[in-house]
Amino acid sequence: MKYLSKINSSSDVRELSLEQLEGLADDVRQEIISAVADTGGHLATNLGAVEMTLGLHHVFDLPTDKLVWDVSHQVYAHKLLTGRREQFHTLRQYGGLAGFTKRAESDCDPYGAGHASTAISAALGIAAARDLAGRDFKVVAIIGDGSLTGGLAFEGLNNAGTSKKDLLVILNDNTWSISKNVGAMS
Ligand SMILES: Cc1ncc(C[n+]2csc(CCOP(=O)(O)OP(=O)(O)O)c2C)c(N)n1
Incomplete structure (x- = not known):
């Protein structure tokens, strides 16, 4: 864990070169595999979100900037980069780290989710409050x-598009939901 052991907060990720970020991605993946092997949890969605998460932490200034994760079952890398590395093996255990974002856990978790399709509306609310x-x-x-197939996501996009607030929406289009996507919208 040559790279991950030096990351104590998100700002440490901002300092890294592309080569160092690639090394950090390997460390984060290993840590996720080892913790989930012990505690259970969401494996695939988290392994698939490592590079995106590192990119977000490299570009944005947390906790000032706000990342709002939909469902938030894909935030294990985010937790490892935001001061929760040492507790990571307590993931989803009684008294340990939550498997989802949790406001009481970190100032880098501005929104506690669990339900799908909530992030765009929540982020728009935060942007409106900011303004x-x-x-x-x-x-x-x-x-x-x-x-993105859920109705609330469409309500959020509908509202965000007309409000013209400064808001970025990232679609992690990995062509998979809990299992295969179903329905006409997908
Ligand atoms: C309202 C609601 N319905 C259903 C679920 C169950 N659920 C958990 S994750 C998920 C979708 C995951 O797919 P996606 O958003 O594409 O994320 P990925 O895991 O591919 O990164 C769903 C439907 C939920 N959390 N909330």
Whole structure:
């Protein structure tokens, strides 16, 4: 864990070169596999979100900027990069780290999710509050293609598109939901 052992907060990720980020991605993947082998949890969705998560932490300034994860079952790398590395083996255990984002756990978790399709509306609400308060930071919603088939996601996009607020929506289009995507929208 040559790279991961030096990451104590998200700002450490901002300092890394592309080569170091690739090394960190390997470490994060190994740590996720080893913890999930012990505790159970979401394996595939987290292994598939490692590079995207590193990219987000490299580009954005957390906790000032806000990452809003849809469902938030894909945040294991995010937890490892935000001061929760040492507790990571307690994932989903009584008294341990939650398997989802949790506001009480970290100031890098601005929204506690669990339900699918919520991120775009939640992020839009945070962006609206930011503008009312006259503050300046970025808000990013990260949503999978499975969750994008839910009605609330469409309501969020409908509202976001007309509001013209500064909001970034990232679609993690890995062509898979809990199992294969179903339905006409996908
Ligand atoms: C309202 C609601 N319905 C169903 C679920 C069950 N569920 C958990 S994850 C998920 C979809 C995961 O697919 P996707 O959003 O594409 O994310 P990925 O795992 O591919 O990154 C669903 C439907 C849920 N969490 N909330």
